[in-house]
Amino acid sequence: MKNLKNLTLILLVSIFSLTFSNAQSTSDTNFRKPVTETIKKIETVFHITVVDDRGLLKGKELDYADWRIEQGNLEVSLANILVPFELTYFKQPDGTYQIRKYENHKVSVDKGKERLQYLTTLYSNVSDWEARKKEIKACMITSFGLDKTPAMPKSKPILTPKRIYKDYSVENIALEILPGVYTTGSIYKPYPLDKKSAVILTPDGHFGDGRYRKDEQYRCAMMAKMGAIVVSYDLFAWGESLLQFPTETHRNSIASTVQVLSGMRLLDYLSTQKNVDMSRVGVTGGSGGGSHTMFLGALDDRVTVTAPVVMVSCHFSGGCPCESGRGIHLCGSGTNNAEISAMMAPKPQLIVSDGKDWTLAVPELEFPFIQRTYGLYGKKDLVENVHLPNEGHDFGVSKRMALYPFMAKYLGLDLNKVKNAKGEIDESTCVIEPYDKLYVFGNKAENLPKNALKDINKLYEMFGEKNEKVYEVKK
Structure with a gap:
């Protein structure tokens, strides 16, 4: 009986000890503390300042926090x-470290610089660069799904009557690039069109009013006056594309595929027209249109001149799935827009940057990197950078004034056609049309084809894919 009591006592002590030990292991000995306290210790140890002006660390705790230093x-x-909290840090120009949410398309400038330095170690001659370029291009084609693209329908494009203005004309176009999927835009042509003309595509960006805004109409009209056939076209699920796909579908990754394909198939169509000189093909766009300018320059060998505006960056690849949703920046075991821009080498390229967005460091970072690639061909002079340190994210007049001479120089256009009596480039003779004149399907979509696809799921199915996004149907 005594032995049984002793055994019971031993068991109770053991249970108590185990319970106490477990309690310690989940509280006293796991060194759990607020993340803010560990950050303060990091500031002391490394003599730095960490800024959490967005309150991202508030209320967060971490086991073994200080052990992680x-x-x-x-x-x-x-x-x-x-x-552990899906957070990261950005080193700022003043030396502080700002806490940010992790975003796959955005890193700090210093991280972008490190990436560029690594990429320069991968190739030091044309042969090595061409091999890498080939690898990245093949991967981009697969990532976009262009290798699975259905054949282009044989339907004729829908064209509206021309509007004639001083030295140029405008007509709207809807081109069926996939069964039931129409790319919508406007074609600006020299008037009269009496000889073969260069072609310039202007993919739209994420600016308010889309391709209907003044700055896009100005540059399209001006380059048509200079002698080019210029095509401005809507983003997927923007502008008239909204008649087929609602605005929320613009953030489907398939948008990037459709937008790349739009540019390629517009070139397919233009190549069949008698007054088109396909030996002179330019592309220019701003913001998201700048991304697709780079993509077309990298993927379509028919493109001979590019001018990506406010988009070339080694630390930002575009926050919209229509730019980065297909994972193309994972190609080549990791690339970025600076290297994709460099894939245009050795063809002429103008990079326009400014001081108030993610292109702020182009003169010191991205441009020298891209120029180095051109230098492998002995063609450094064929890539140029116009940097506007006091300007922001737009396609404003100073950016257009940089664009016109460059396009004239490398596409054989006549810059004198757009100069006034003082010898200044003058946009005042261009006509800014109201929205309804730029519609191809009519003011009430009365001309939308009966076969127009309106099902995003079926669009994915064309590429042998499944749409993983689910949207609430509005009633």
């Missing part, structure tokens, strides 16, 4: 603390 390695220490 690695002496002598600030970057790893910060990553160890922030990654």
